[in-house]
Amino acid sequence: MKLFFASDHAGLTLRRALMEHAASLGHDIVDLGPDSTESVDYPDYGNKLAQALAEQPEAHGVAVCGTGIGISIALNRHRHVRAALVNDVTAATLTRQHNNANVIAFGDRVIGVETAKHALTAFLSTEFEGGRHQRRVEKLSPAS
């Protein structure tokens, strides 16, 4: 699967570790930055990832900031994005099954790297269940 990765400065270390992990699983990795730990604004990189997913709707995204909260809010401002902030394999699995999430978000200051890797693996290998969940997902992105 094609995966876009974006973070802010606080999420750079975990973003890079997760990129390496996803590449090792055979996924097609696209790095949206940033490239240094110089301070940047998480909404800018959340919006950049949302734009990439608008252009390639079949892709998924991975987003990281200090808590994962700020970049998740920025992403979920976009109706085609369902960004799930997770802290473990359980939430990563449930959000694919129930929310058909197309972005997984992490907090670099909150989650350990191995826990995040396991959660990403689960996210990438779990299918949406549809059924009653489809109606709810559609309500997240109603026709204008």
Place this chain on the structure above:
Amino acid sequence: MKLFFASDHAGLTLRRALMEHAASLGHDIVDLGPDSTESVDYPDYGNKLAQALAEQPEAHGVAVCGTGIGISIALNRHRHVRAALVNDVTAATLTRQHNNANVIAFGDRVIGVETAKHALTAFLSTEFEGGRHQRRVEKLSPAS
């Protein structure tokens, strides 16, 4: 502070425990439901909470669903809402300081009730830091 509480059926138990906790801290509680464990759609209750905050911008919100993810996405579709899904006191504190979050969200199936109570207490007693964080928060809700 005036606090609006909303959940889906999966979040009813934790929502009620947190309402009791917030009332014991002296806050003004408004319950937006639901009133039973009959299955409902989390976007409906996220939107109901967003509407309440649009009408009373000085209030804050507490949202619960199974993972906290679905109702957070629904809430963050609204530009006046900054809904933070948290799993501990640390994230609850940081999201007030950095994101000026006006909604705290929890996953009933993910977090224990005492951990959630402590996180809610921290959320309600922490101030936004402003400064560089103000610029980022403004980018989450740009002028149309």
